[in-house]
Structures are given as C-alpha cells and as structure tokens.
C-alpha cells in the first residue's frame with residue numbers, strides 16, 4: 001500500500017546519482033530509498049535530467065512512489081544559487097535544451113580549474129577528475145575533490161573545498177550559470193514546480209535573501225527547502241518561518257551524494273516538516289509516478 005499524500009512524512013526529494021556528482025546509480029539509489037523507508041522519492045541531478053527515466057523505472061520496480069527532479073545551477077547577485085525542479089515532464093524539449101546549454105560551459109571551466117591547480121603544484125587534475133565523472137558533460141567540483149583526496153593532497157572532500165575550489169582559493173574558476181528567470185520558466189513550462197534549494201547555505205544578507213525570494217516568486221517559483229541535509233536545526237526553524245511568511249510550499253530532501261561522503265543518508269533525515277507548513281507534495285499528487293493502483 002502506498003502512503004496517502006496527507007499522511008506522507010518520509011519524502012526525500014533531493015539526491016544525486018552518477019548522472020551528476022553522486023557515486024550511486026539511479027537503480028542503487030531507488031533500492032536504498034526503499035530500504036530506508038522513503039515514501040516519496042525524487043532524483044535531482046545537477047543540470048541534467050538524463051537519469052529520470054531510469055529513476056522512474058527503478059522506483060516502479062521497488063514499489064516506490066516517484067516524482068521527477070533536477071537541481072539547476074543559477075547565478076544570482078554574483079553568487080551560485082541552486083533551484084530544484086519537481087514534477088516536470090522529463091521529455092520537455094525546452095527544459096532539456098536549457099539544461100544542455102547550461103551544462104555546456106563545464107568542460108572549459110574544468111580545463112581552467114585544472115590549469116589553476118597545476119600552477120598551485122597539482123598536475124593532471126582534469127584527467128584525474130574526469131575518471132570520477134560518470135557523465136563527462138557533468139564534470140563538477142565534486143569530481144575534482146575526489147581526485148584531490150585520491151592523490152593524497154587532502155584527506156577528505158570537505159577539506160578540498162576549504163583549501164581549494166572555493167572563491168579565493170586555487171582551482172576556483174568563476175562561472176556564469178543559468179538565470180533565475182530562465183530556470184523557473186523552464187521548470188514551470190515543463191509542468192513542474194520550482195523550489196529554492198538549501199537556502200541556509202548561501203550566506204546571503206537578509207536583504208539579498210529577500211531579493212532572491214521575491215524575484216523567485218515573481219517568476220512563478222512556489223517552494224523552498226526547509227528540511228535538508230545542509231541545514232542545522234536553527235536553519236530548519238528559520239526557514240519554517242520564511243516559508244510561512246512568504247506563503248511558500250515546503251520541501252524536504254537529504255541532498256545525498258555518496259555513502260562515504262554525505263552527512264545525511266538517503267531517507268535518513270531526522271527532522272520532519274512542521275505541521276504548520278504546506279508540503280510541496282500536497283500539490284503534486286497528479287505528478288507522482290505511483291508504482292501501483294492506490
């Protein structure tokens with residue numbers, strides 16, 4: 001029996017597979033979600049929906065309700081913001097071509113990152129990172145981080161981000177991602193719902209955050225992640241209030257990437273959405289791929 005929507009609590013609507021910078025396949029993630037008691041799952045690879053059909057099929061095989069997902073990299077006010085799309089038609093051509101365009105700059109950026117690291121005394125990083133990229137179109141900082149750990153330059157992935165690959169550090173290359181307006185439009189016009197991912201991570205001032213949320217809503221964005229693997233308990237309380245203040249739907253997801261790297265495993269978030277919030281899934285019922293009649 002599938003859990004009815006109003007009773008659903010263990011939704012995990014944010015994670016990554018080998019199609020972007022996760023280490024597990026969509027099939028292994030579906031099995032892990034099922035084993036960990038997930039009642040509604042979404043795979044949200046960065047800037048890529050090429051894994052969606054596999055995730056739909058794998059979820060069905062596991063008897064797991066599924067909703068399509070993506071996490072789009074956006075440049076806003078000179079910083080990178082992530083927007084999650086949920087419940088879109090993954091065959092939509094505008095969404096596919098928009099994402100293809102935004103992925104297009106990753107190859108040259110990776111070469112520049114590698115050149116910068118070489119100047120800092122770390123040769124061969126492009127080739128090293130590429131070995132970890134399950135999808136060569138989606139070479140990301142995470143793949144560089146895995147190479148820097150493997151080659152002994154750092155002991156773990158968080159250390160790589162502290163010492164390299166972030167603003168002001170060797171290996172950081174500024175990049176222009178998609179706009180907020182285009183991203184929300186692609187998601188909406190493909191029938192989906194746009195959600196601001198892990199708002200607690202951006203380090204925005206209150207004024208910048210207000211600008212992000214009001215522009216997002218003006219473009220038709222509807223949701224915000226409240227419970228995520230990136231949020232502290234204080235963040236959860238803060239963004240519960242933010243969701244209520246701006247009348248945003250609330251989302252929940254681990255942001256799981258890898259058993260060895262992620263702080264929160266798939267389906268293992270401890271916090272639940274406050275009963276005062278309206279969960280995103282309450283309006284996505286007709287977008288859910290149910291595994292069987294319910």
Ligand code: AMP
Nearest residue numbers: 021046073139140141142157158161257
């Ligand atoms: P990219 O899209 O290539 O800029 O890579 C961004 C990815 O790097 C994120 O999706 C995370 O998976 C990872 N990442 C960013 N910052 C950190 C951090 N401080 N620690 C660990 N992983 C990080």
Ligand code: MN
Nearest residue numbers: 016021046142
């Ligand atoms: Mn990632």
Ligand code: MN
Nearest residue numbers: 071082197198
């Ligand atoms: Mn993110």
Ligand code: MN
Nearest residue numbers: 014016071255
């Ligand atoms: Mn993510």
